[in-house]
Amino acid sequence: MSAEAVLEKITALLGPHGCIVEAAARAPYEHGPRYGAGAALCVARPADIAEAAELMRLCAADRISIIPQGANTGLVGASSPDTSGRQLVLSMERIKGVIDIDPVDGVIQAWAGTRLSDLNQALEPHGLCFPIDLGADPSVGGMLAANTGGARLIRYGDVRHNTLGLQALLMQPPGELLELGNRLRKNNTGPDWKQLFIGTAGSYGIVTQAVLRAHPLPRQRATALVVPSSPEAALRLLQDAEREFADFLSAFEGMSQNALEAVLRHLPQAIAPFSPMPPYALLIELSSSASANEQFNLEQLFMSWLERHFDDAIVDAVVDKPDTLWRLRHAISDSVKQEGKVVAFDISVPRSRMPAFREEALALIARDFAGADVYDFGHWGDGGVHFNIAIAPAQQEHFPPPRIDALRTAIYDMVVHGYQGSFSAEHGIGPFNQHYYDRYQGQAQRQLAARMQPVFDPHYLLGNTRFG
Amino acid sequence: MSAEAVLEKITALLGPHGCIVEAAARAPYEHGPRYGAGAALCVARPADIAEAAELMRLCAADRISIIPQGANTGLVGASSPDTSGRQLVLSMERIKGVIDIDPVDGVIQAWAGTRLSDLNQALEPHGLCFPIDLGADPSVGGMLAANTGGARLIRYGDVRHNTLGLQALLMQPPGELLELGNRLRKNNTGPDWKQLFIGTAGSYGIVTQAVLRAHPLPRQRATALVVPSSPEAALRLLQDAEREFADFLSAFEGMSQNALEAVLRHLPQAIAPFSPMPPYALLIELSSSASANEQFNLEQLFMSWLERHFDDAIVDAVVDKPDTLWRLRHAISDSVKQEGKVVAFDISVPRSRMPAFREEALALIARDFAGADVYDFGHWGDGGVHFNIAIAPAQQEHFPPPRIDALRTAIYDMVVHGYQGSFSAEHGIGPFNQHYYDRYQGQAQRQLAARMQPVFDPHYLLGNTRFG
Missing domain, CATH: 3.30.70.2190 (Alpha-Beta Plaits)
Incomplete structure (x- = not known):
């Protein structure tokens, strides 16, 4: 089917307001905060889950690749289309709003497009908050897809720890709504399927709403x-x-x-x-x-x-x-950017290894990558290290892309092989880390993911990350 | 292949000490604390994971059903064989011991057969504990398989919340070892597969070791x-x-x-x-x-x-x-047993609904099941209710099994349909709750489980719970 015919069907389904085709209007949805621009077939903005489900059925039938997108604040390109012009961006921005707050249950239920700041604004009158602490203002769906961590993980855990239930639209069968959970604190009635939709960038389905733990506001x-x-x-x-x-x-x-x-x-x-x-x-x-x-x-x-x-x-x-x-x-982060070209790292090691890792990594840079300046900071409470590096303007000619790749790989090799650490502590995989996922993730896990693929998405239509 | 030939192969693999065939010696492994006796083909007790893996390959080849068993303290029959005499009990009791404790990382790594009491004994000198609080003394593998909760969940969460990593043997490919995780607090490198092995009674693989969060001991x-x-x-x-x-x-x-x-x-x-x-x-x-x-x-x-x-x-x-x-x-629990025949409930409702549920459930019993005495207690912190009932000896003739089934169903229907609650808050499914799982679990979830089955266990050889 021609692109025109597909766009016509999508526009007929979602209305002109629900389907952005024009290039300038598409642009903000086509690139994220830290990487280059892609090009989407269109940006679909369903008004509700019935429209989103119908859209998924349409895409399944015509084998159109879907890139789910929340607030588009992620740092690994997981919500950006590639440059083919054939991927559809499915923006959840219109499926938003707080559905319910129960201060006794300590929960907030909200649609996927709701922003973190909106959750907190709605919770504040109840003396509650959703304690994910970070610079950006992601959506609920995006936070689940990325399993957002942040600076207060030591106290509250990550988004996974604070998700009681969710609802997701599946690609297999196309557009089926899976209702996972509720507001119970204790419920052992079989596999906890919701975990598969957390931290997987929409690859197994599109989160449409979530029931989240709210915590008392600090006084x-x-x-x-x-x-x-x-x-x-x-x-x-x-x-x-x-x-x-x-x-x-x-x-x-x-x-x-x-x-x-x-x-x-x-x-x-x-x-x-x-x-x-x-x-x-x-x-x-x-x-x-x-x-x-x-x-x-x-x-x-x-x-x-x-x-x-x-x-x-x-x-x-x-x-x-x-x-x-x-x-x-x-x-x-912003200050380091002004020192030169940033090579950012989002890694983690066991907490006990923080000093040893830092010493060895600094020595490696000094020995093999002189001229690169390390401006590291991190979360000692959870082992997260932002081992960020800036290449000052005067040094940049000595750091062509292959040398930066070599630097990156040297640090990741050290983290993963030397410290049983993680090459992506909180940002996830996405196209940005796909190469490193393929390099570092165990073969058994990648094979398991490959065997799972037909269960959720036989034609690899969901998202731009390949787990197997 | 005849049972004798199979037993011969297993004994050759595990040695006579590793394979219990004789009926009296098998008996303690054939029934749990709350239900009747089954009959096992034999009780296999591998000495290490290499033996366990080989045993799984043997069972896969001969299509022998495996019932994984830890300390056999579960309350839903998930670690007990049926009465066919054809299921093999795979006891993990010899694969035990603490592998490592790191007080800075706040973790304890232990083999599946290690008891909860052994974890705490090993942690105490470090001023740490594993804060799952309950009457029984389960094994690490059993706690993961059941996702054990307990009385201090409000403070520490359940076993799922305290599991950083695990290792499991798969049935597909048979005997493959899947290494999931480590001691990192922050690690977003793809699907969190370990969640599928928690709270699923060994249906997707057999947990062989775990890395658990240790917490400072209360002072x-x-x-x-x-x-x-x-x-x-x-x-x-x-x-x-x-x-x-x-x-x-x-x-x-x-x-x-x-x-x-x-x-x-x-x-x-x-x-x-x-x-x-x-x-x-x-x-x-x-x-x-x-x-x-x-x-x-x-x-x-x-x-x-x-x-x-x-x-x-x-x-x-x-x-x-x-x-x-x-x-x-x-x-x-023990005192109520002395009041008569116990009909125990392990249910949960949203915390905010505790008073309403209790009132309605007491009224239902008084109206439709007069003569049944309610001795309820519960965890208000997490919505868990042990709505336990005792039928005094003088009343038991009025409560034949079908009436007790009707009572059970009436309460579960109220919990699930009236309160969006759970018919198994902390004990899990197992044969004891299979009927209720089939009745209450959503069709989409059961169908997803059915689609997942071939990925993990195409011939339904693992465990005695059917999720799909």
């Missing part, structure tokens, strides 16, 4: 920037903080001297927390939904803890408002 | 038995406790007057906490791994909270040692 918070006496001391502090503060430890982040200095150079009005700047600093945060009172005050508890560790594990510390300290932390 | 605890002014007040207390005590709320259990009175009748030296006994009581527990000190003392916090609610939601309260109060709670 007090204490934050400090801490200079550990050594990398090993940082691990001791992490362990001790987990024991002493149990689950009101809500962040344990690390920032290298380079990363902090980049922030001071580029963030307007940033004030140096230390002078001279230490080689490494930790941002430690406690938070609790209990109000502060004379019996329970996180700031006081935190101050006592810091004092107790000043002799051994802590060299220096700055206690300041959460917003002030987080502003430094959140400014790292 | 202080505060417990009270609280009489709420009404069922709705109990919900208000739950919500407020979650906000005020964040995640050091470690249990919020409910016990009916009947259940408490049964305990007082049958538990030696039990002392009545209230007089007269109230219609319902809550066991609320706070715990923290932080030591008690003048800045942070759970008992003091708890006392203040109880006082604050005395005017509205709380009618009476007894603060006592955790062991004393938990002893009452844990004695309910």
